[in-house]
Amino acid sequence: MDSINILGAGVSGLSAAINFAKQGYNVDVFEKRSDCGKRFLGDLEGLENWSSEKNVLEELYKMNIKTNFDYTPFKKLSVSDGKEKIDINLKKPMFYLVKRGPAEKSLDQGLKNQALDLGVNIHFNSKEKEKNMDIISTGPTGKKYFIVARGIRFETCSDDIALLLLNNEASANGAYSYLLVSKGYGCICSVNVYITGKEANKYFKKTYELITNLVDIDIKNQKNVGGIGCFLIKPNLKRNGKLYTGEAAGLQDLLWGFGMRYAMISGYLATKSVIENKNYKKLIKKEIGDRLKTSVVNRYLTDRYYQYIHKYIFDIVRDDTGNWMEMLYKRFNPTLYSRVFYPYAKIKVSQRLKSCHKNKEST
Numbered sequence: 047m048d049s050i051n052i053l054g055a056g057v058s059g060l061s062a063a064i065n066f067a068k069q070g071y072n073v074d075v076f077e078k079r080s081d082c083g084k085r086f087l088g089d090l091e092g093l094e095n096w097s098s099e100k101n102v103l104e105e106l107y108k109m110n111i112k113t114n115f116d117y118t119p120f121k122k123l124s125v126s127d128g129k130e131k132i133d134i135n136l137k138k139p140m141f142y143l144v145k146r147g148p149a150e151k152s153l154d155q156g157l158k159n160q161a162l163d164l165g166v167n168i169h170f171n172s173k174e175k176e177k178n179m180d181i182i183s184t185g186p187t188g189k190k191y192f193i194v195a196r197g198i199r200f201e202t203c204s205d206d207i208a209l210l211l212l213n214n215e216a217s218a219n220g221a222y223s224y225l226l227v228s229k230g231y232g233c234i235c236s237v238n239v240y241i242t243g244k245e246a247n248k249y250f251k252k253t254y255e256l257i258t259n260l261v262d263i264d265i266k267n268q269k270n271v272g273g274i275g276c277f278l279i280k281p282n283l284k285r286n287g288k289l290y291t292g293e294a295a296g297l298q299d300l301l302w303g304f305g306m307r308y309a310m311i312s313g314y315l316a317t318k319s320v321i322e323n324k325n326y327k328k329l330i331k332k333e334i335g336d337r338l339k340t341s342v343v344n345r346y347l348t349d350r351y352y353q354y355i356h357k358y359i360f361d362i363v364r365d366d367t368g369n370w371m372e373m374l375y376k377r378f379n380p381t382l383y384s385r386v387f388y389p390y391a392k393i394k395v396s397q398r399l400k401s402c403h404k405n406k407e408s409t
């Protein structure tokens with residue numbers, strides 16, 4: 047029987063493990079933490095449903111990933127600039143809210159159980175090295191991160207809500223903050239780009255203040271959540287004969303950091319590449335290459351016009367709430383303009399990433 051070793055039992059590593067096991071491989075996954083999802087401390091994350099015409103859950107199903115985890119479809123979104131709040135009703139779910147972490151019914155535990163049911167061996171508290179592995183799925187590295195989120199999770203009696211806060215004092219460099227509540231469980235977070243974790247605390251403080259002024263919400267048993275995210279302009283998909291998946295490869299939406307979908311797609315495609323002897327880079331390029339490039343252009347435009355970007359998005363919402371999903375789809379997919387602009391945007395964002403590393407190293 048063929049064997050495969052995977053480093054990291056996150057969403058991309060488990061997506062690969064499930065698919066290898068389905069094809070009869072003997073699969074070993076080595077995870078440095080004591081359980082799946084431990085890096086996530088129980089926050090809520092959105093499985094985005096706007097960057098493709100395919101429904102994300104159907105897409106997962108086609109990649110042999112079952113929905114044995116809890117998820118809440120959100121067809122309503124509130125958007126605020128910190129003063130005004132606009133409610134939008136959407137025709138289809140904008141995202142499916144899932145829990146991350148080691149708790150029962152989280153996405154991480156759902157994928158873990160699917161892998162175990164297929165006979166995958168998961169070795170926790172492992173110190174295995176990359177050199178002994180076939181697939182590297184270790185998520186973002188601690189050294190080179192660009193996205194930093196700070197927030198809290200809590201219990202609540204409040205109704206389900208998804209509130210997007212677009213305010214430059216609440217999130218750095220044109221990023222965003224949010225309140226998410228589903229089934230008595232909530233999160234308030236500030237997402238920031240190009241700053242350090244220490245700097246992110248002040249943005250979270252402002253996020254908390256603005257959100258609790260905008261929404262009447264009870265917060266009980268709160269705990270801190272947060273983390274980092276990595277993206278690369280040119281994903282690192284193959285090195286020394288090993289395939290990289292998810293954020294270890296730098297696969298991430300450069301605009302807003304919605305990386306779960308790409309992570310699971312890359313795990314699936316890594317498997318396909320090995321089993322069908324196909325070129326992994328070509329498979330990734332075909333499936334998500336255009337969206338990745340578009341997100342570089344989106345990142346550049348946000349970097350360049352970060353003072354105005356929140357107002358710009360908020361004005362779109364105010365003027366035309368009915369077309370929000372169509373607008374997002376267009377922003378996340380290539381246009382003639384984004385294709386022409388991509389080479390320039392790539393250079394500018396690369397320069398920004400390099401200077402961001404230098405700044406972080408000197409702080």
Ligand SMILES: Cc1cc2nc3c(=O)[nH]c(=O)nc-3n(C[C@H](O)[C@H](O)[C@H](O)COP(=O)(O)OP(=O)(O)OC[C@H]3O[C@@H](n4cnc5c(N)ncnc54)[C@H](O)[C@@H]3O)c2cc1C
Pocket residue numbers: 053054055056057058059076077078079082083084085089090091092093094172174183184185186195271272273274275291292293294298303304305306307309
């Ligand atoms: C606070 C926060 C909020 C987010 N919100 C969203 C959201 O709403 N929507 C969205 O789509 N994305 C979101 N993301 C991003 C998303 O979580 C990631 O893009 C996605 O989890 C990446 O999957 P992955 O498989 O690459 O890595 P992970 O899921 O992080 O898995 C990596 C695994 O590898 C393990 N590991 C690391 N190093 C080693 C090693 N040396 N040996 C063994 N194991 C190792 C880790 O412990 C971890 O279990 C968010 C991220 C953060 C931090």
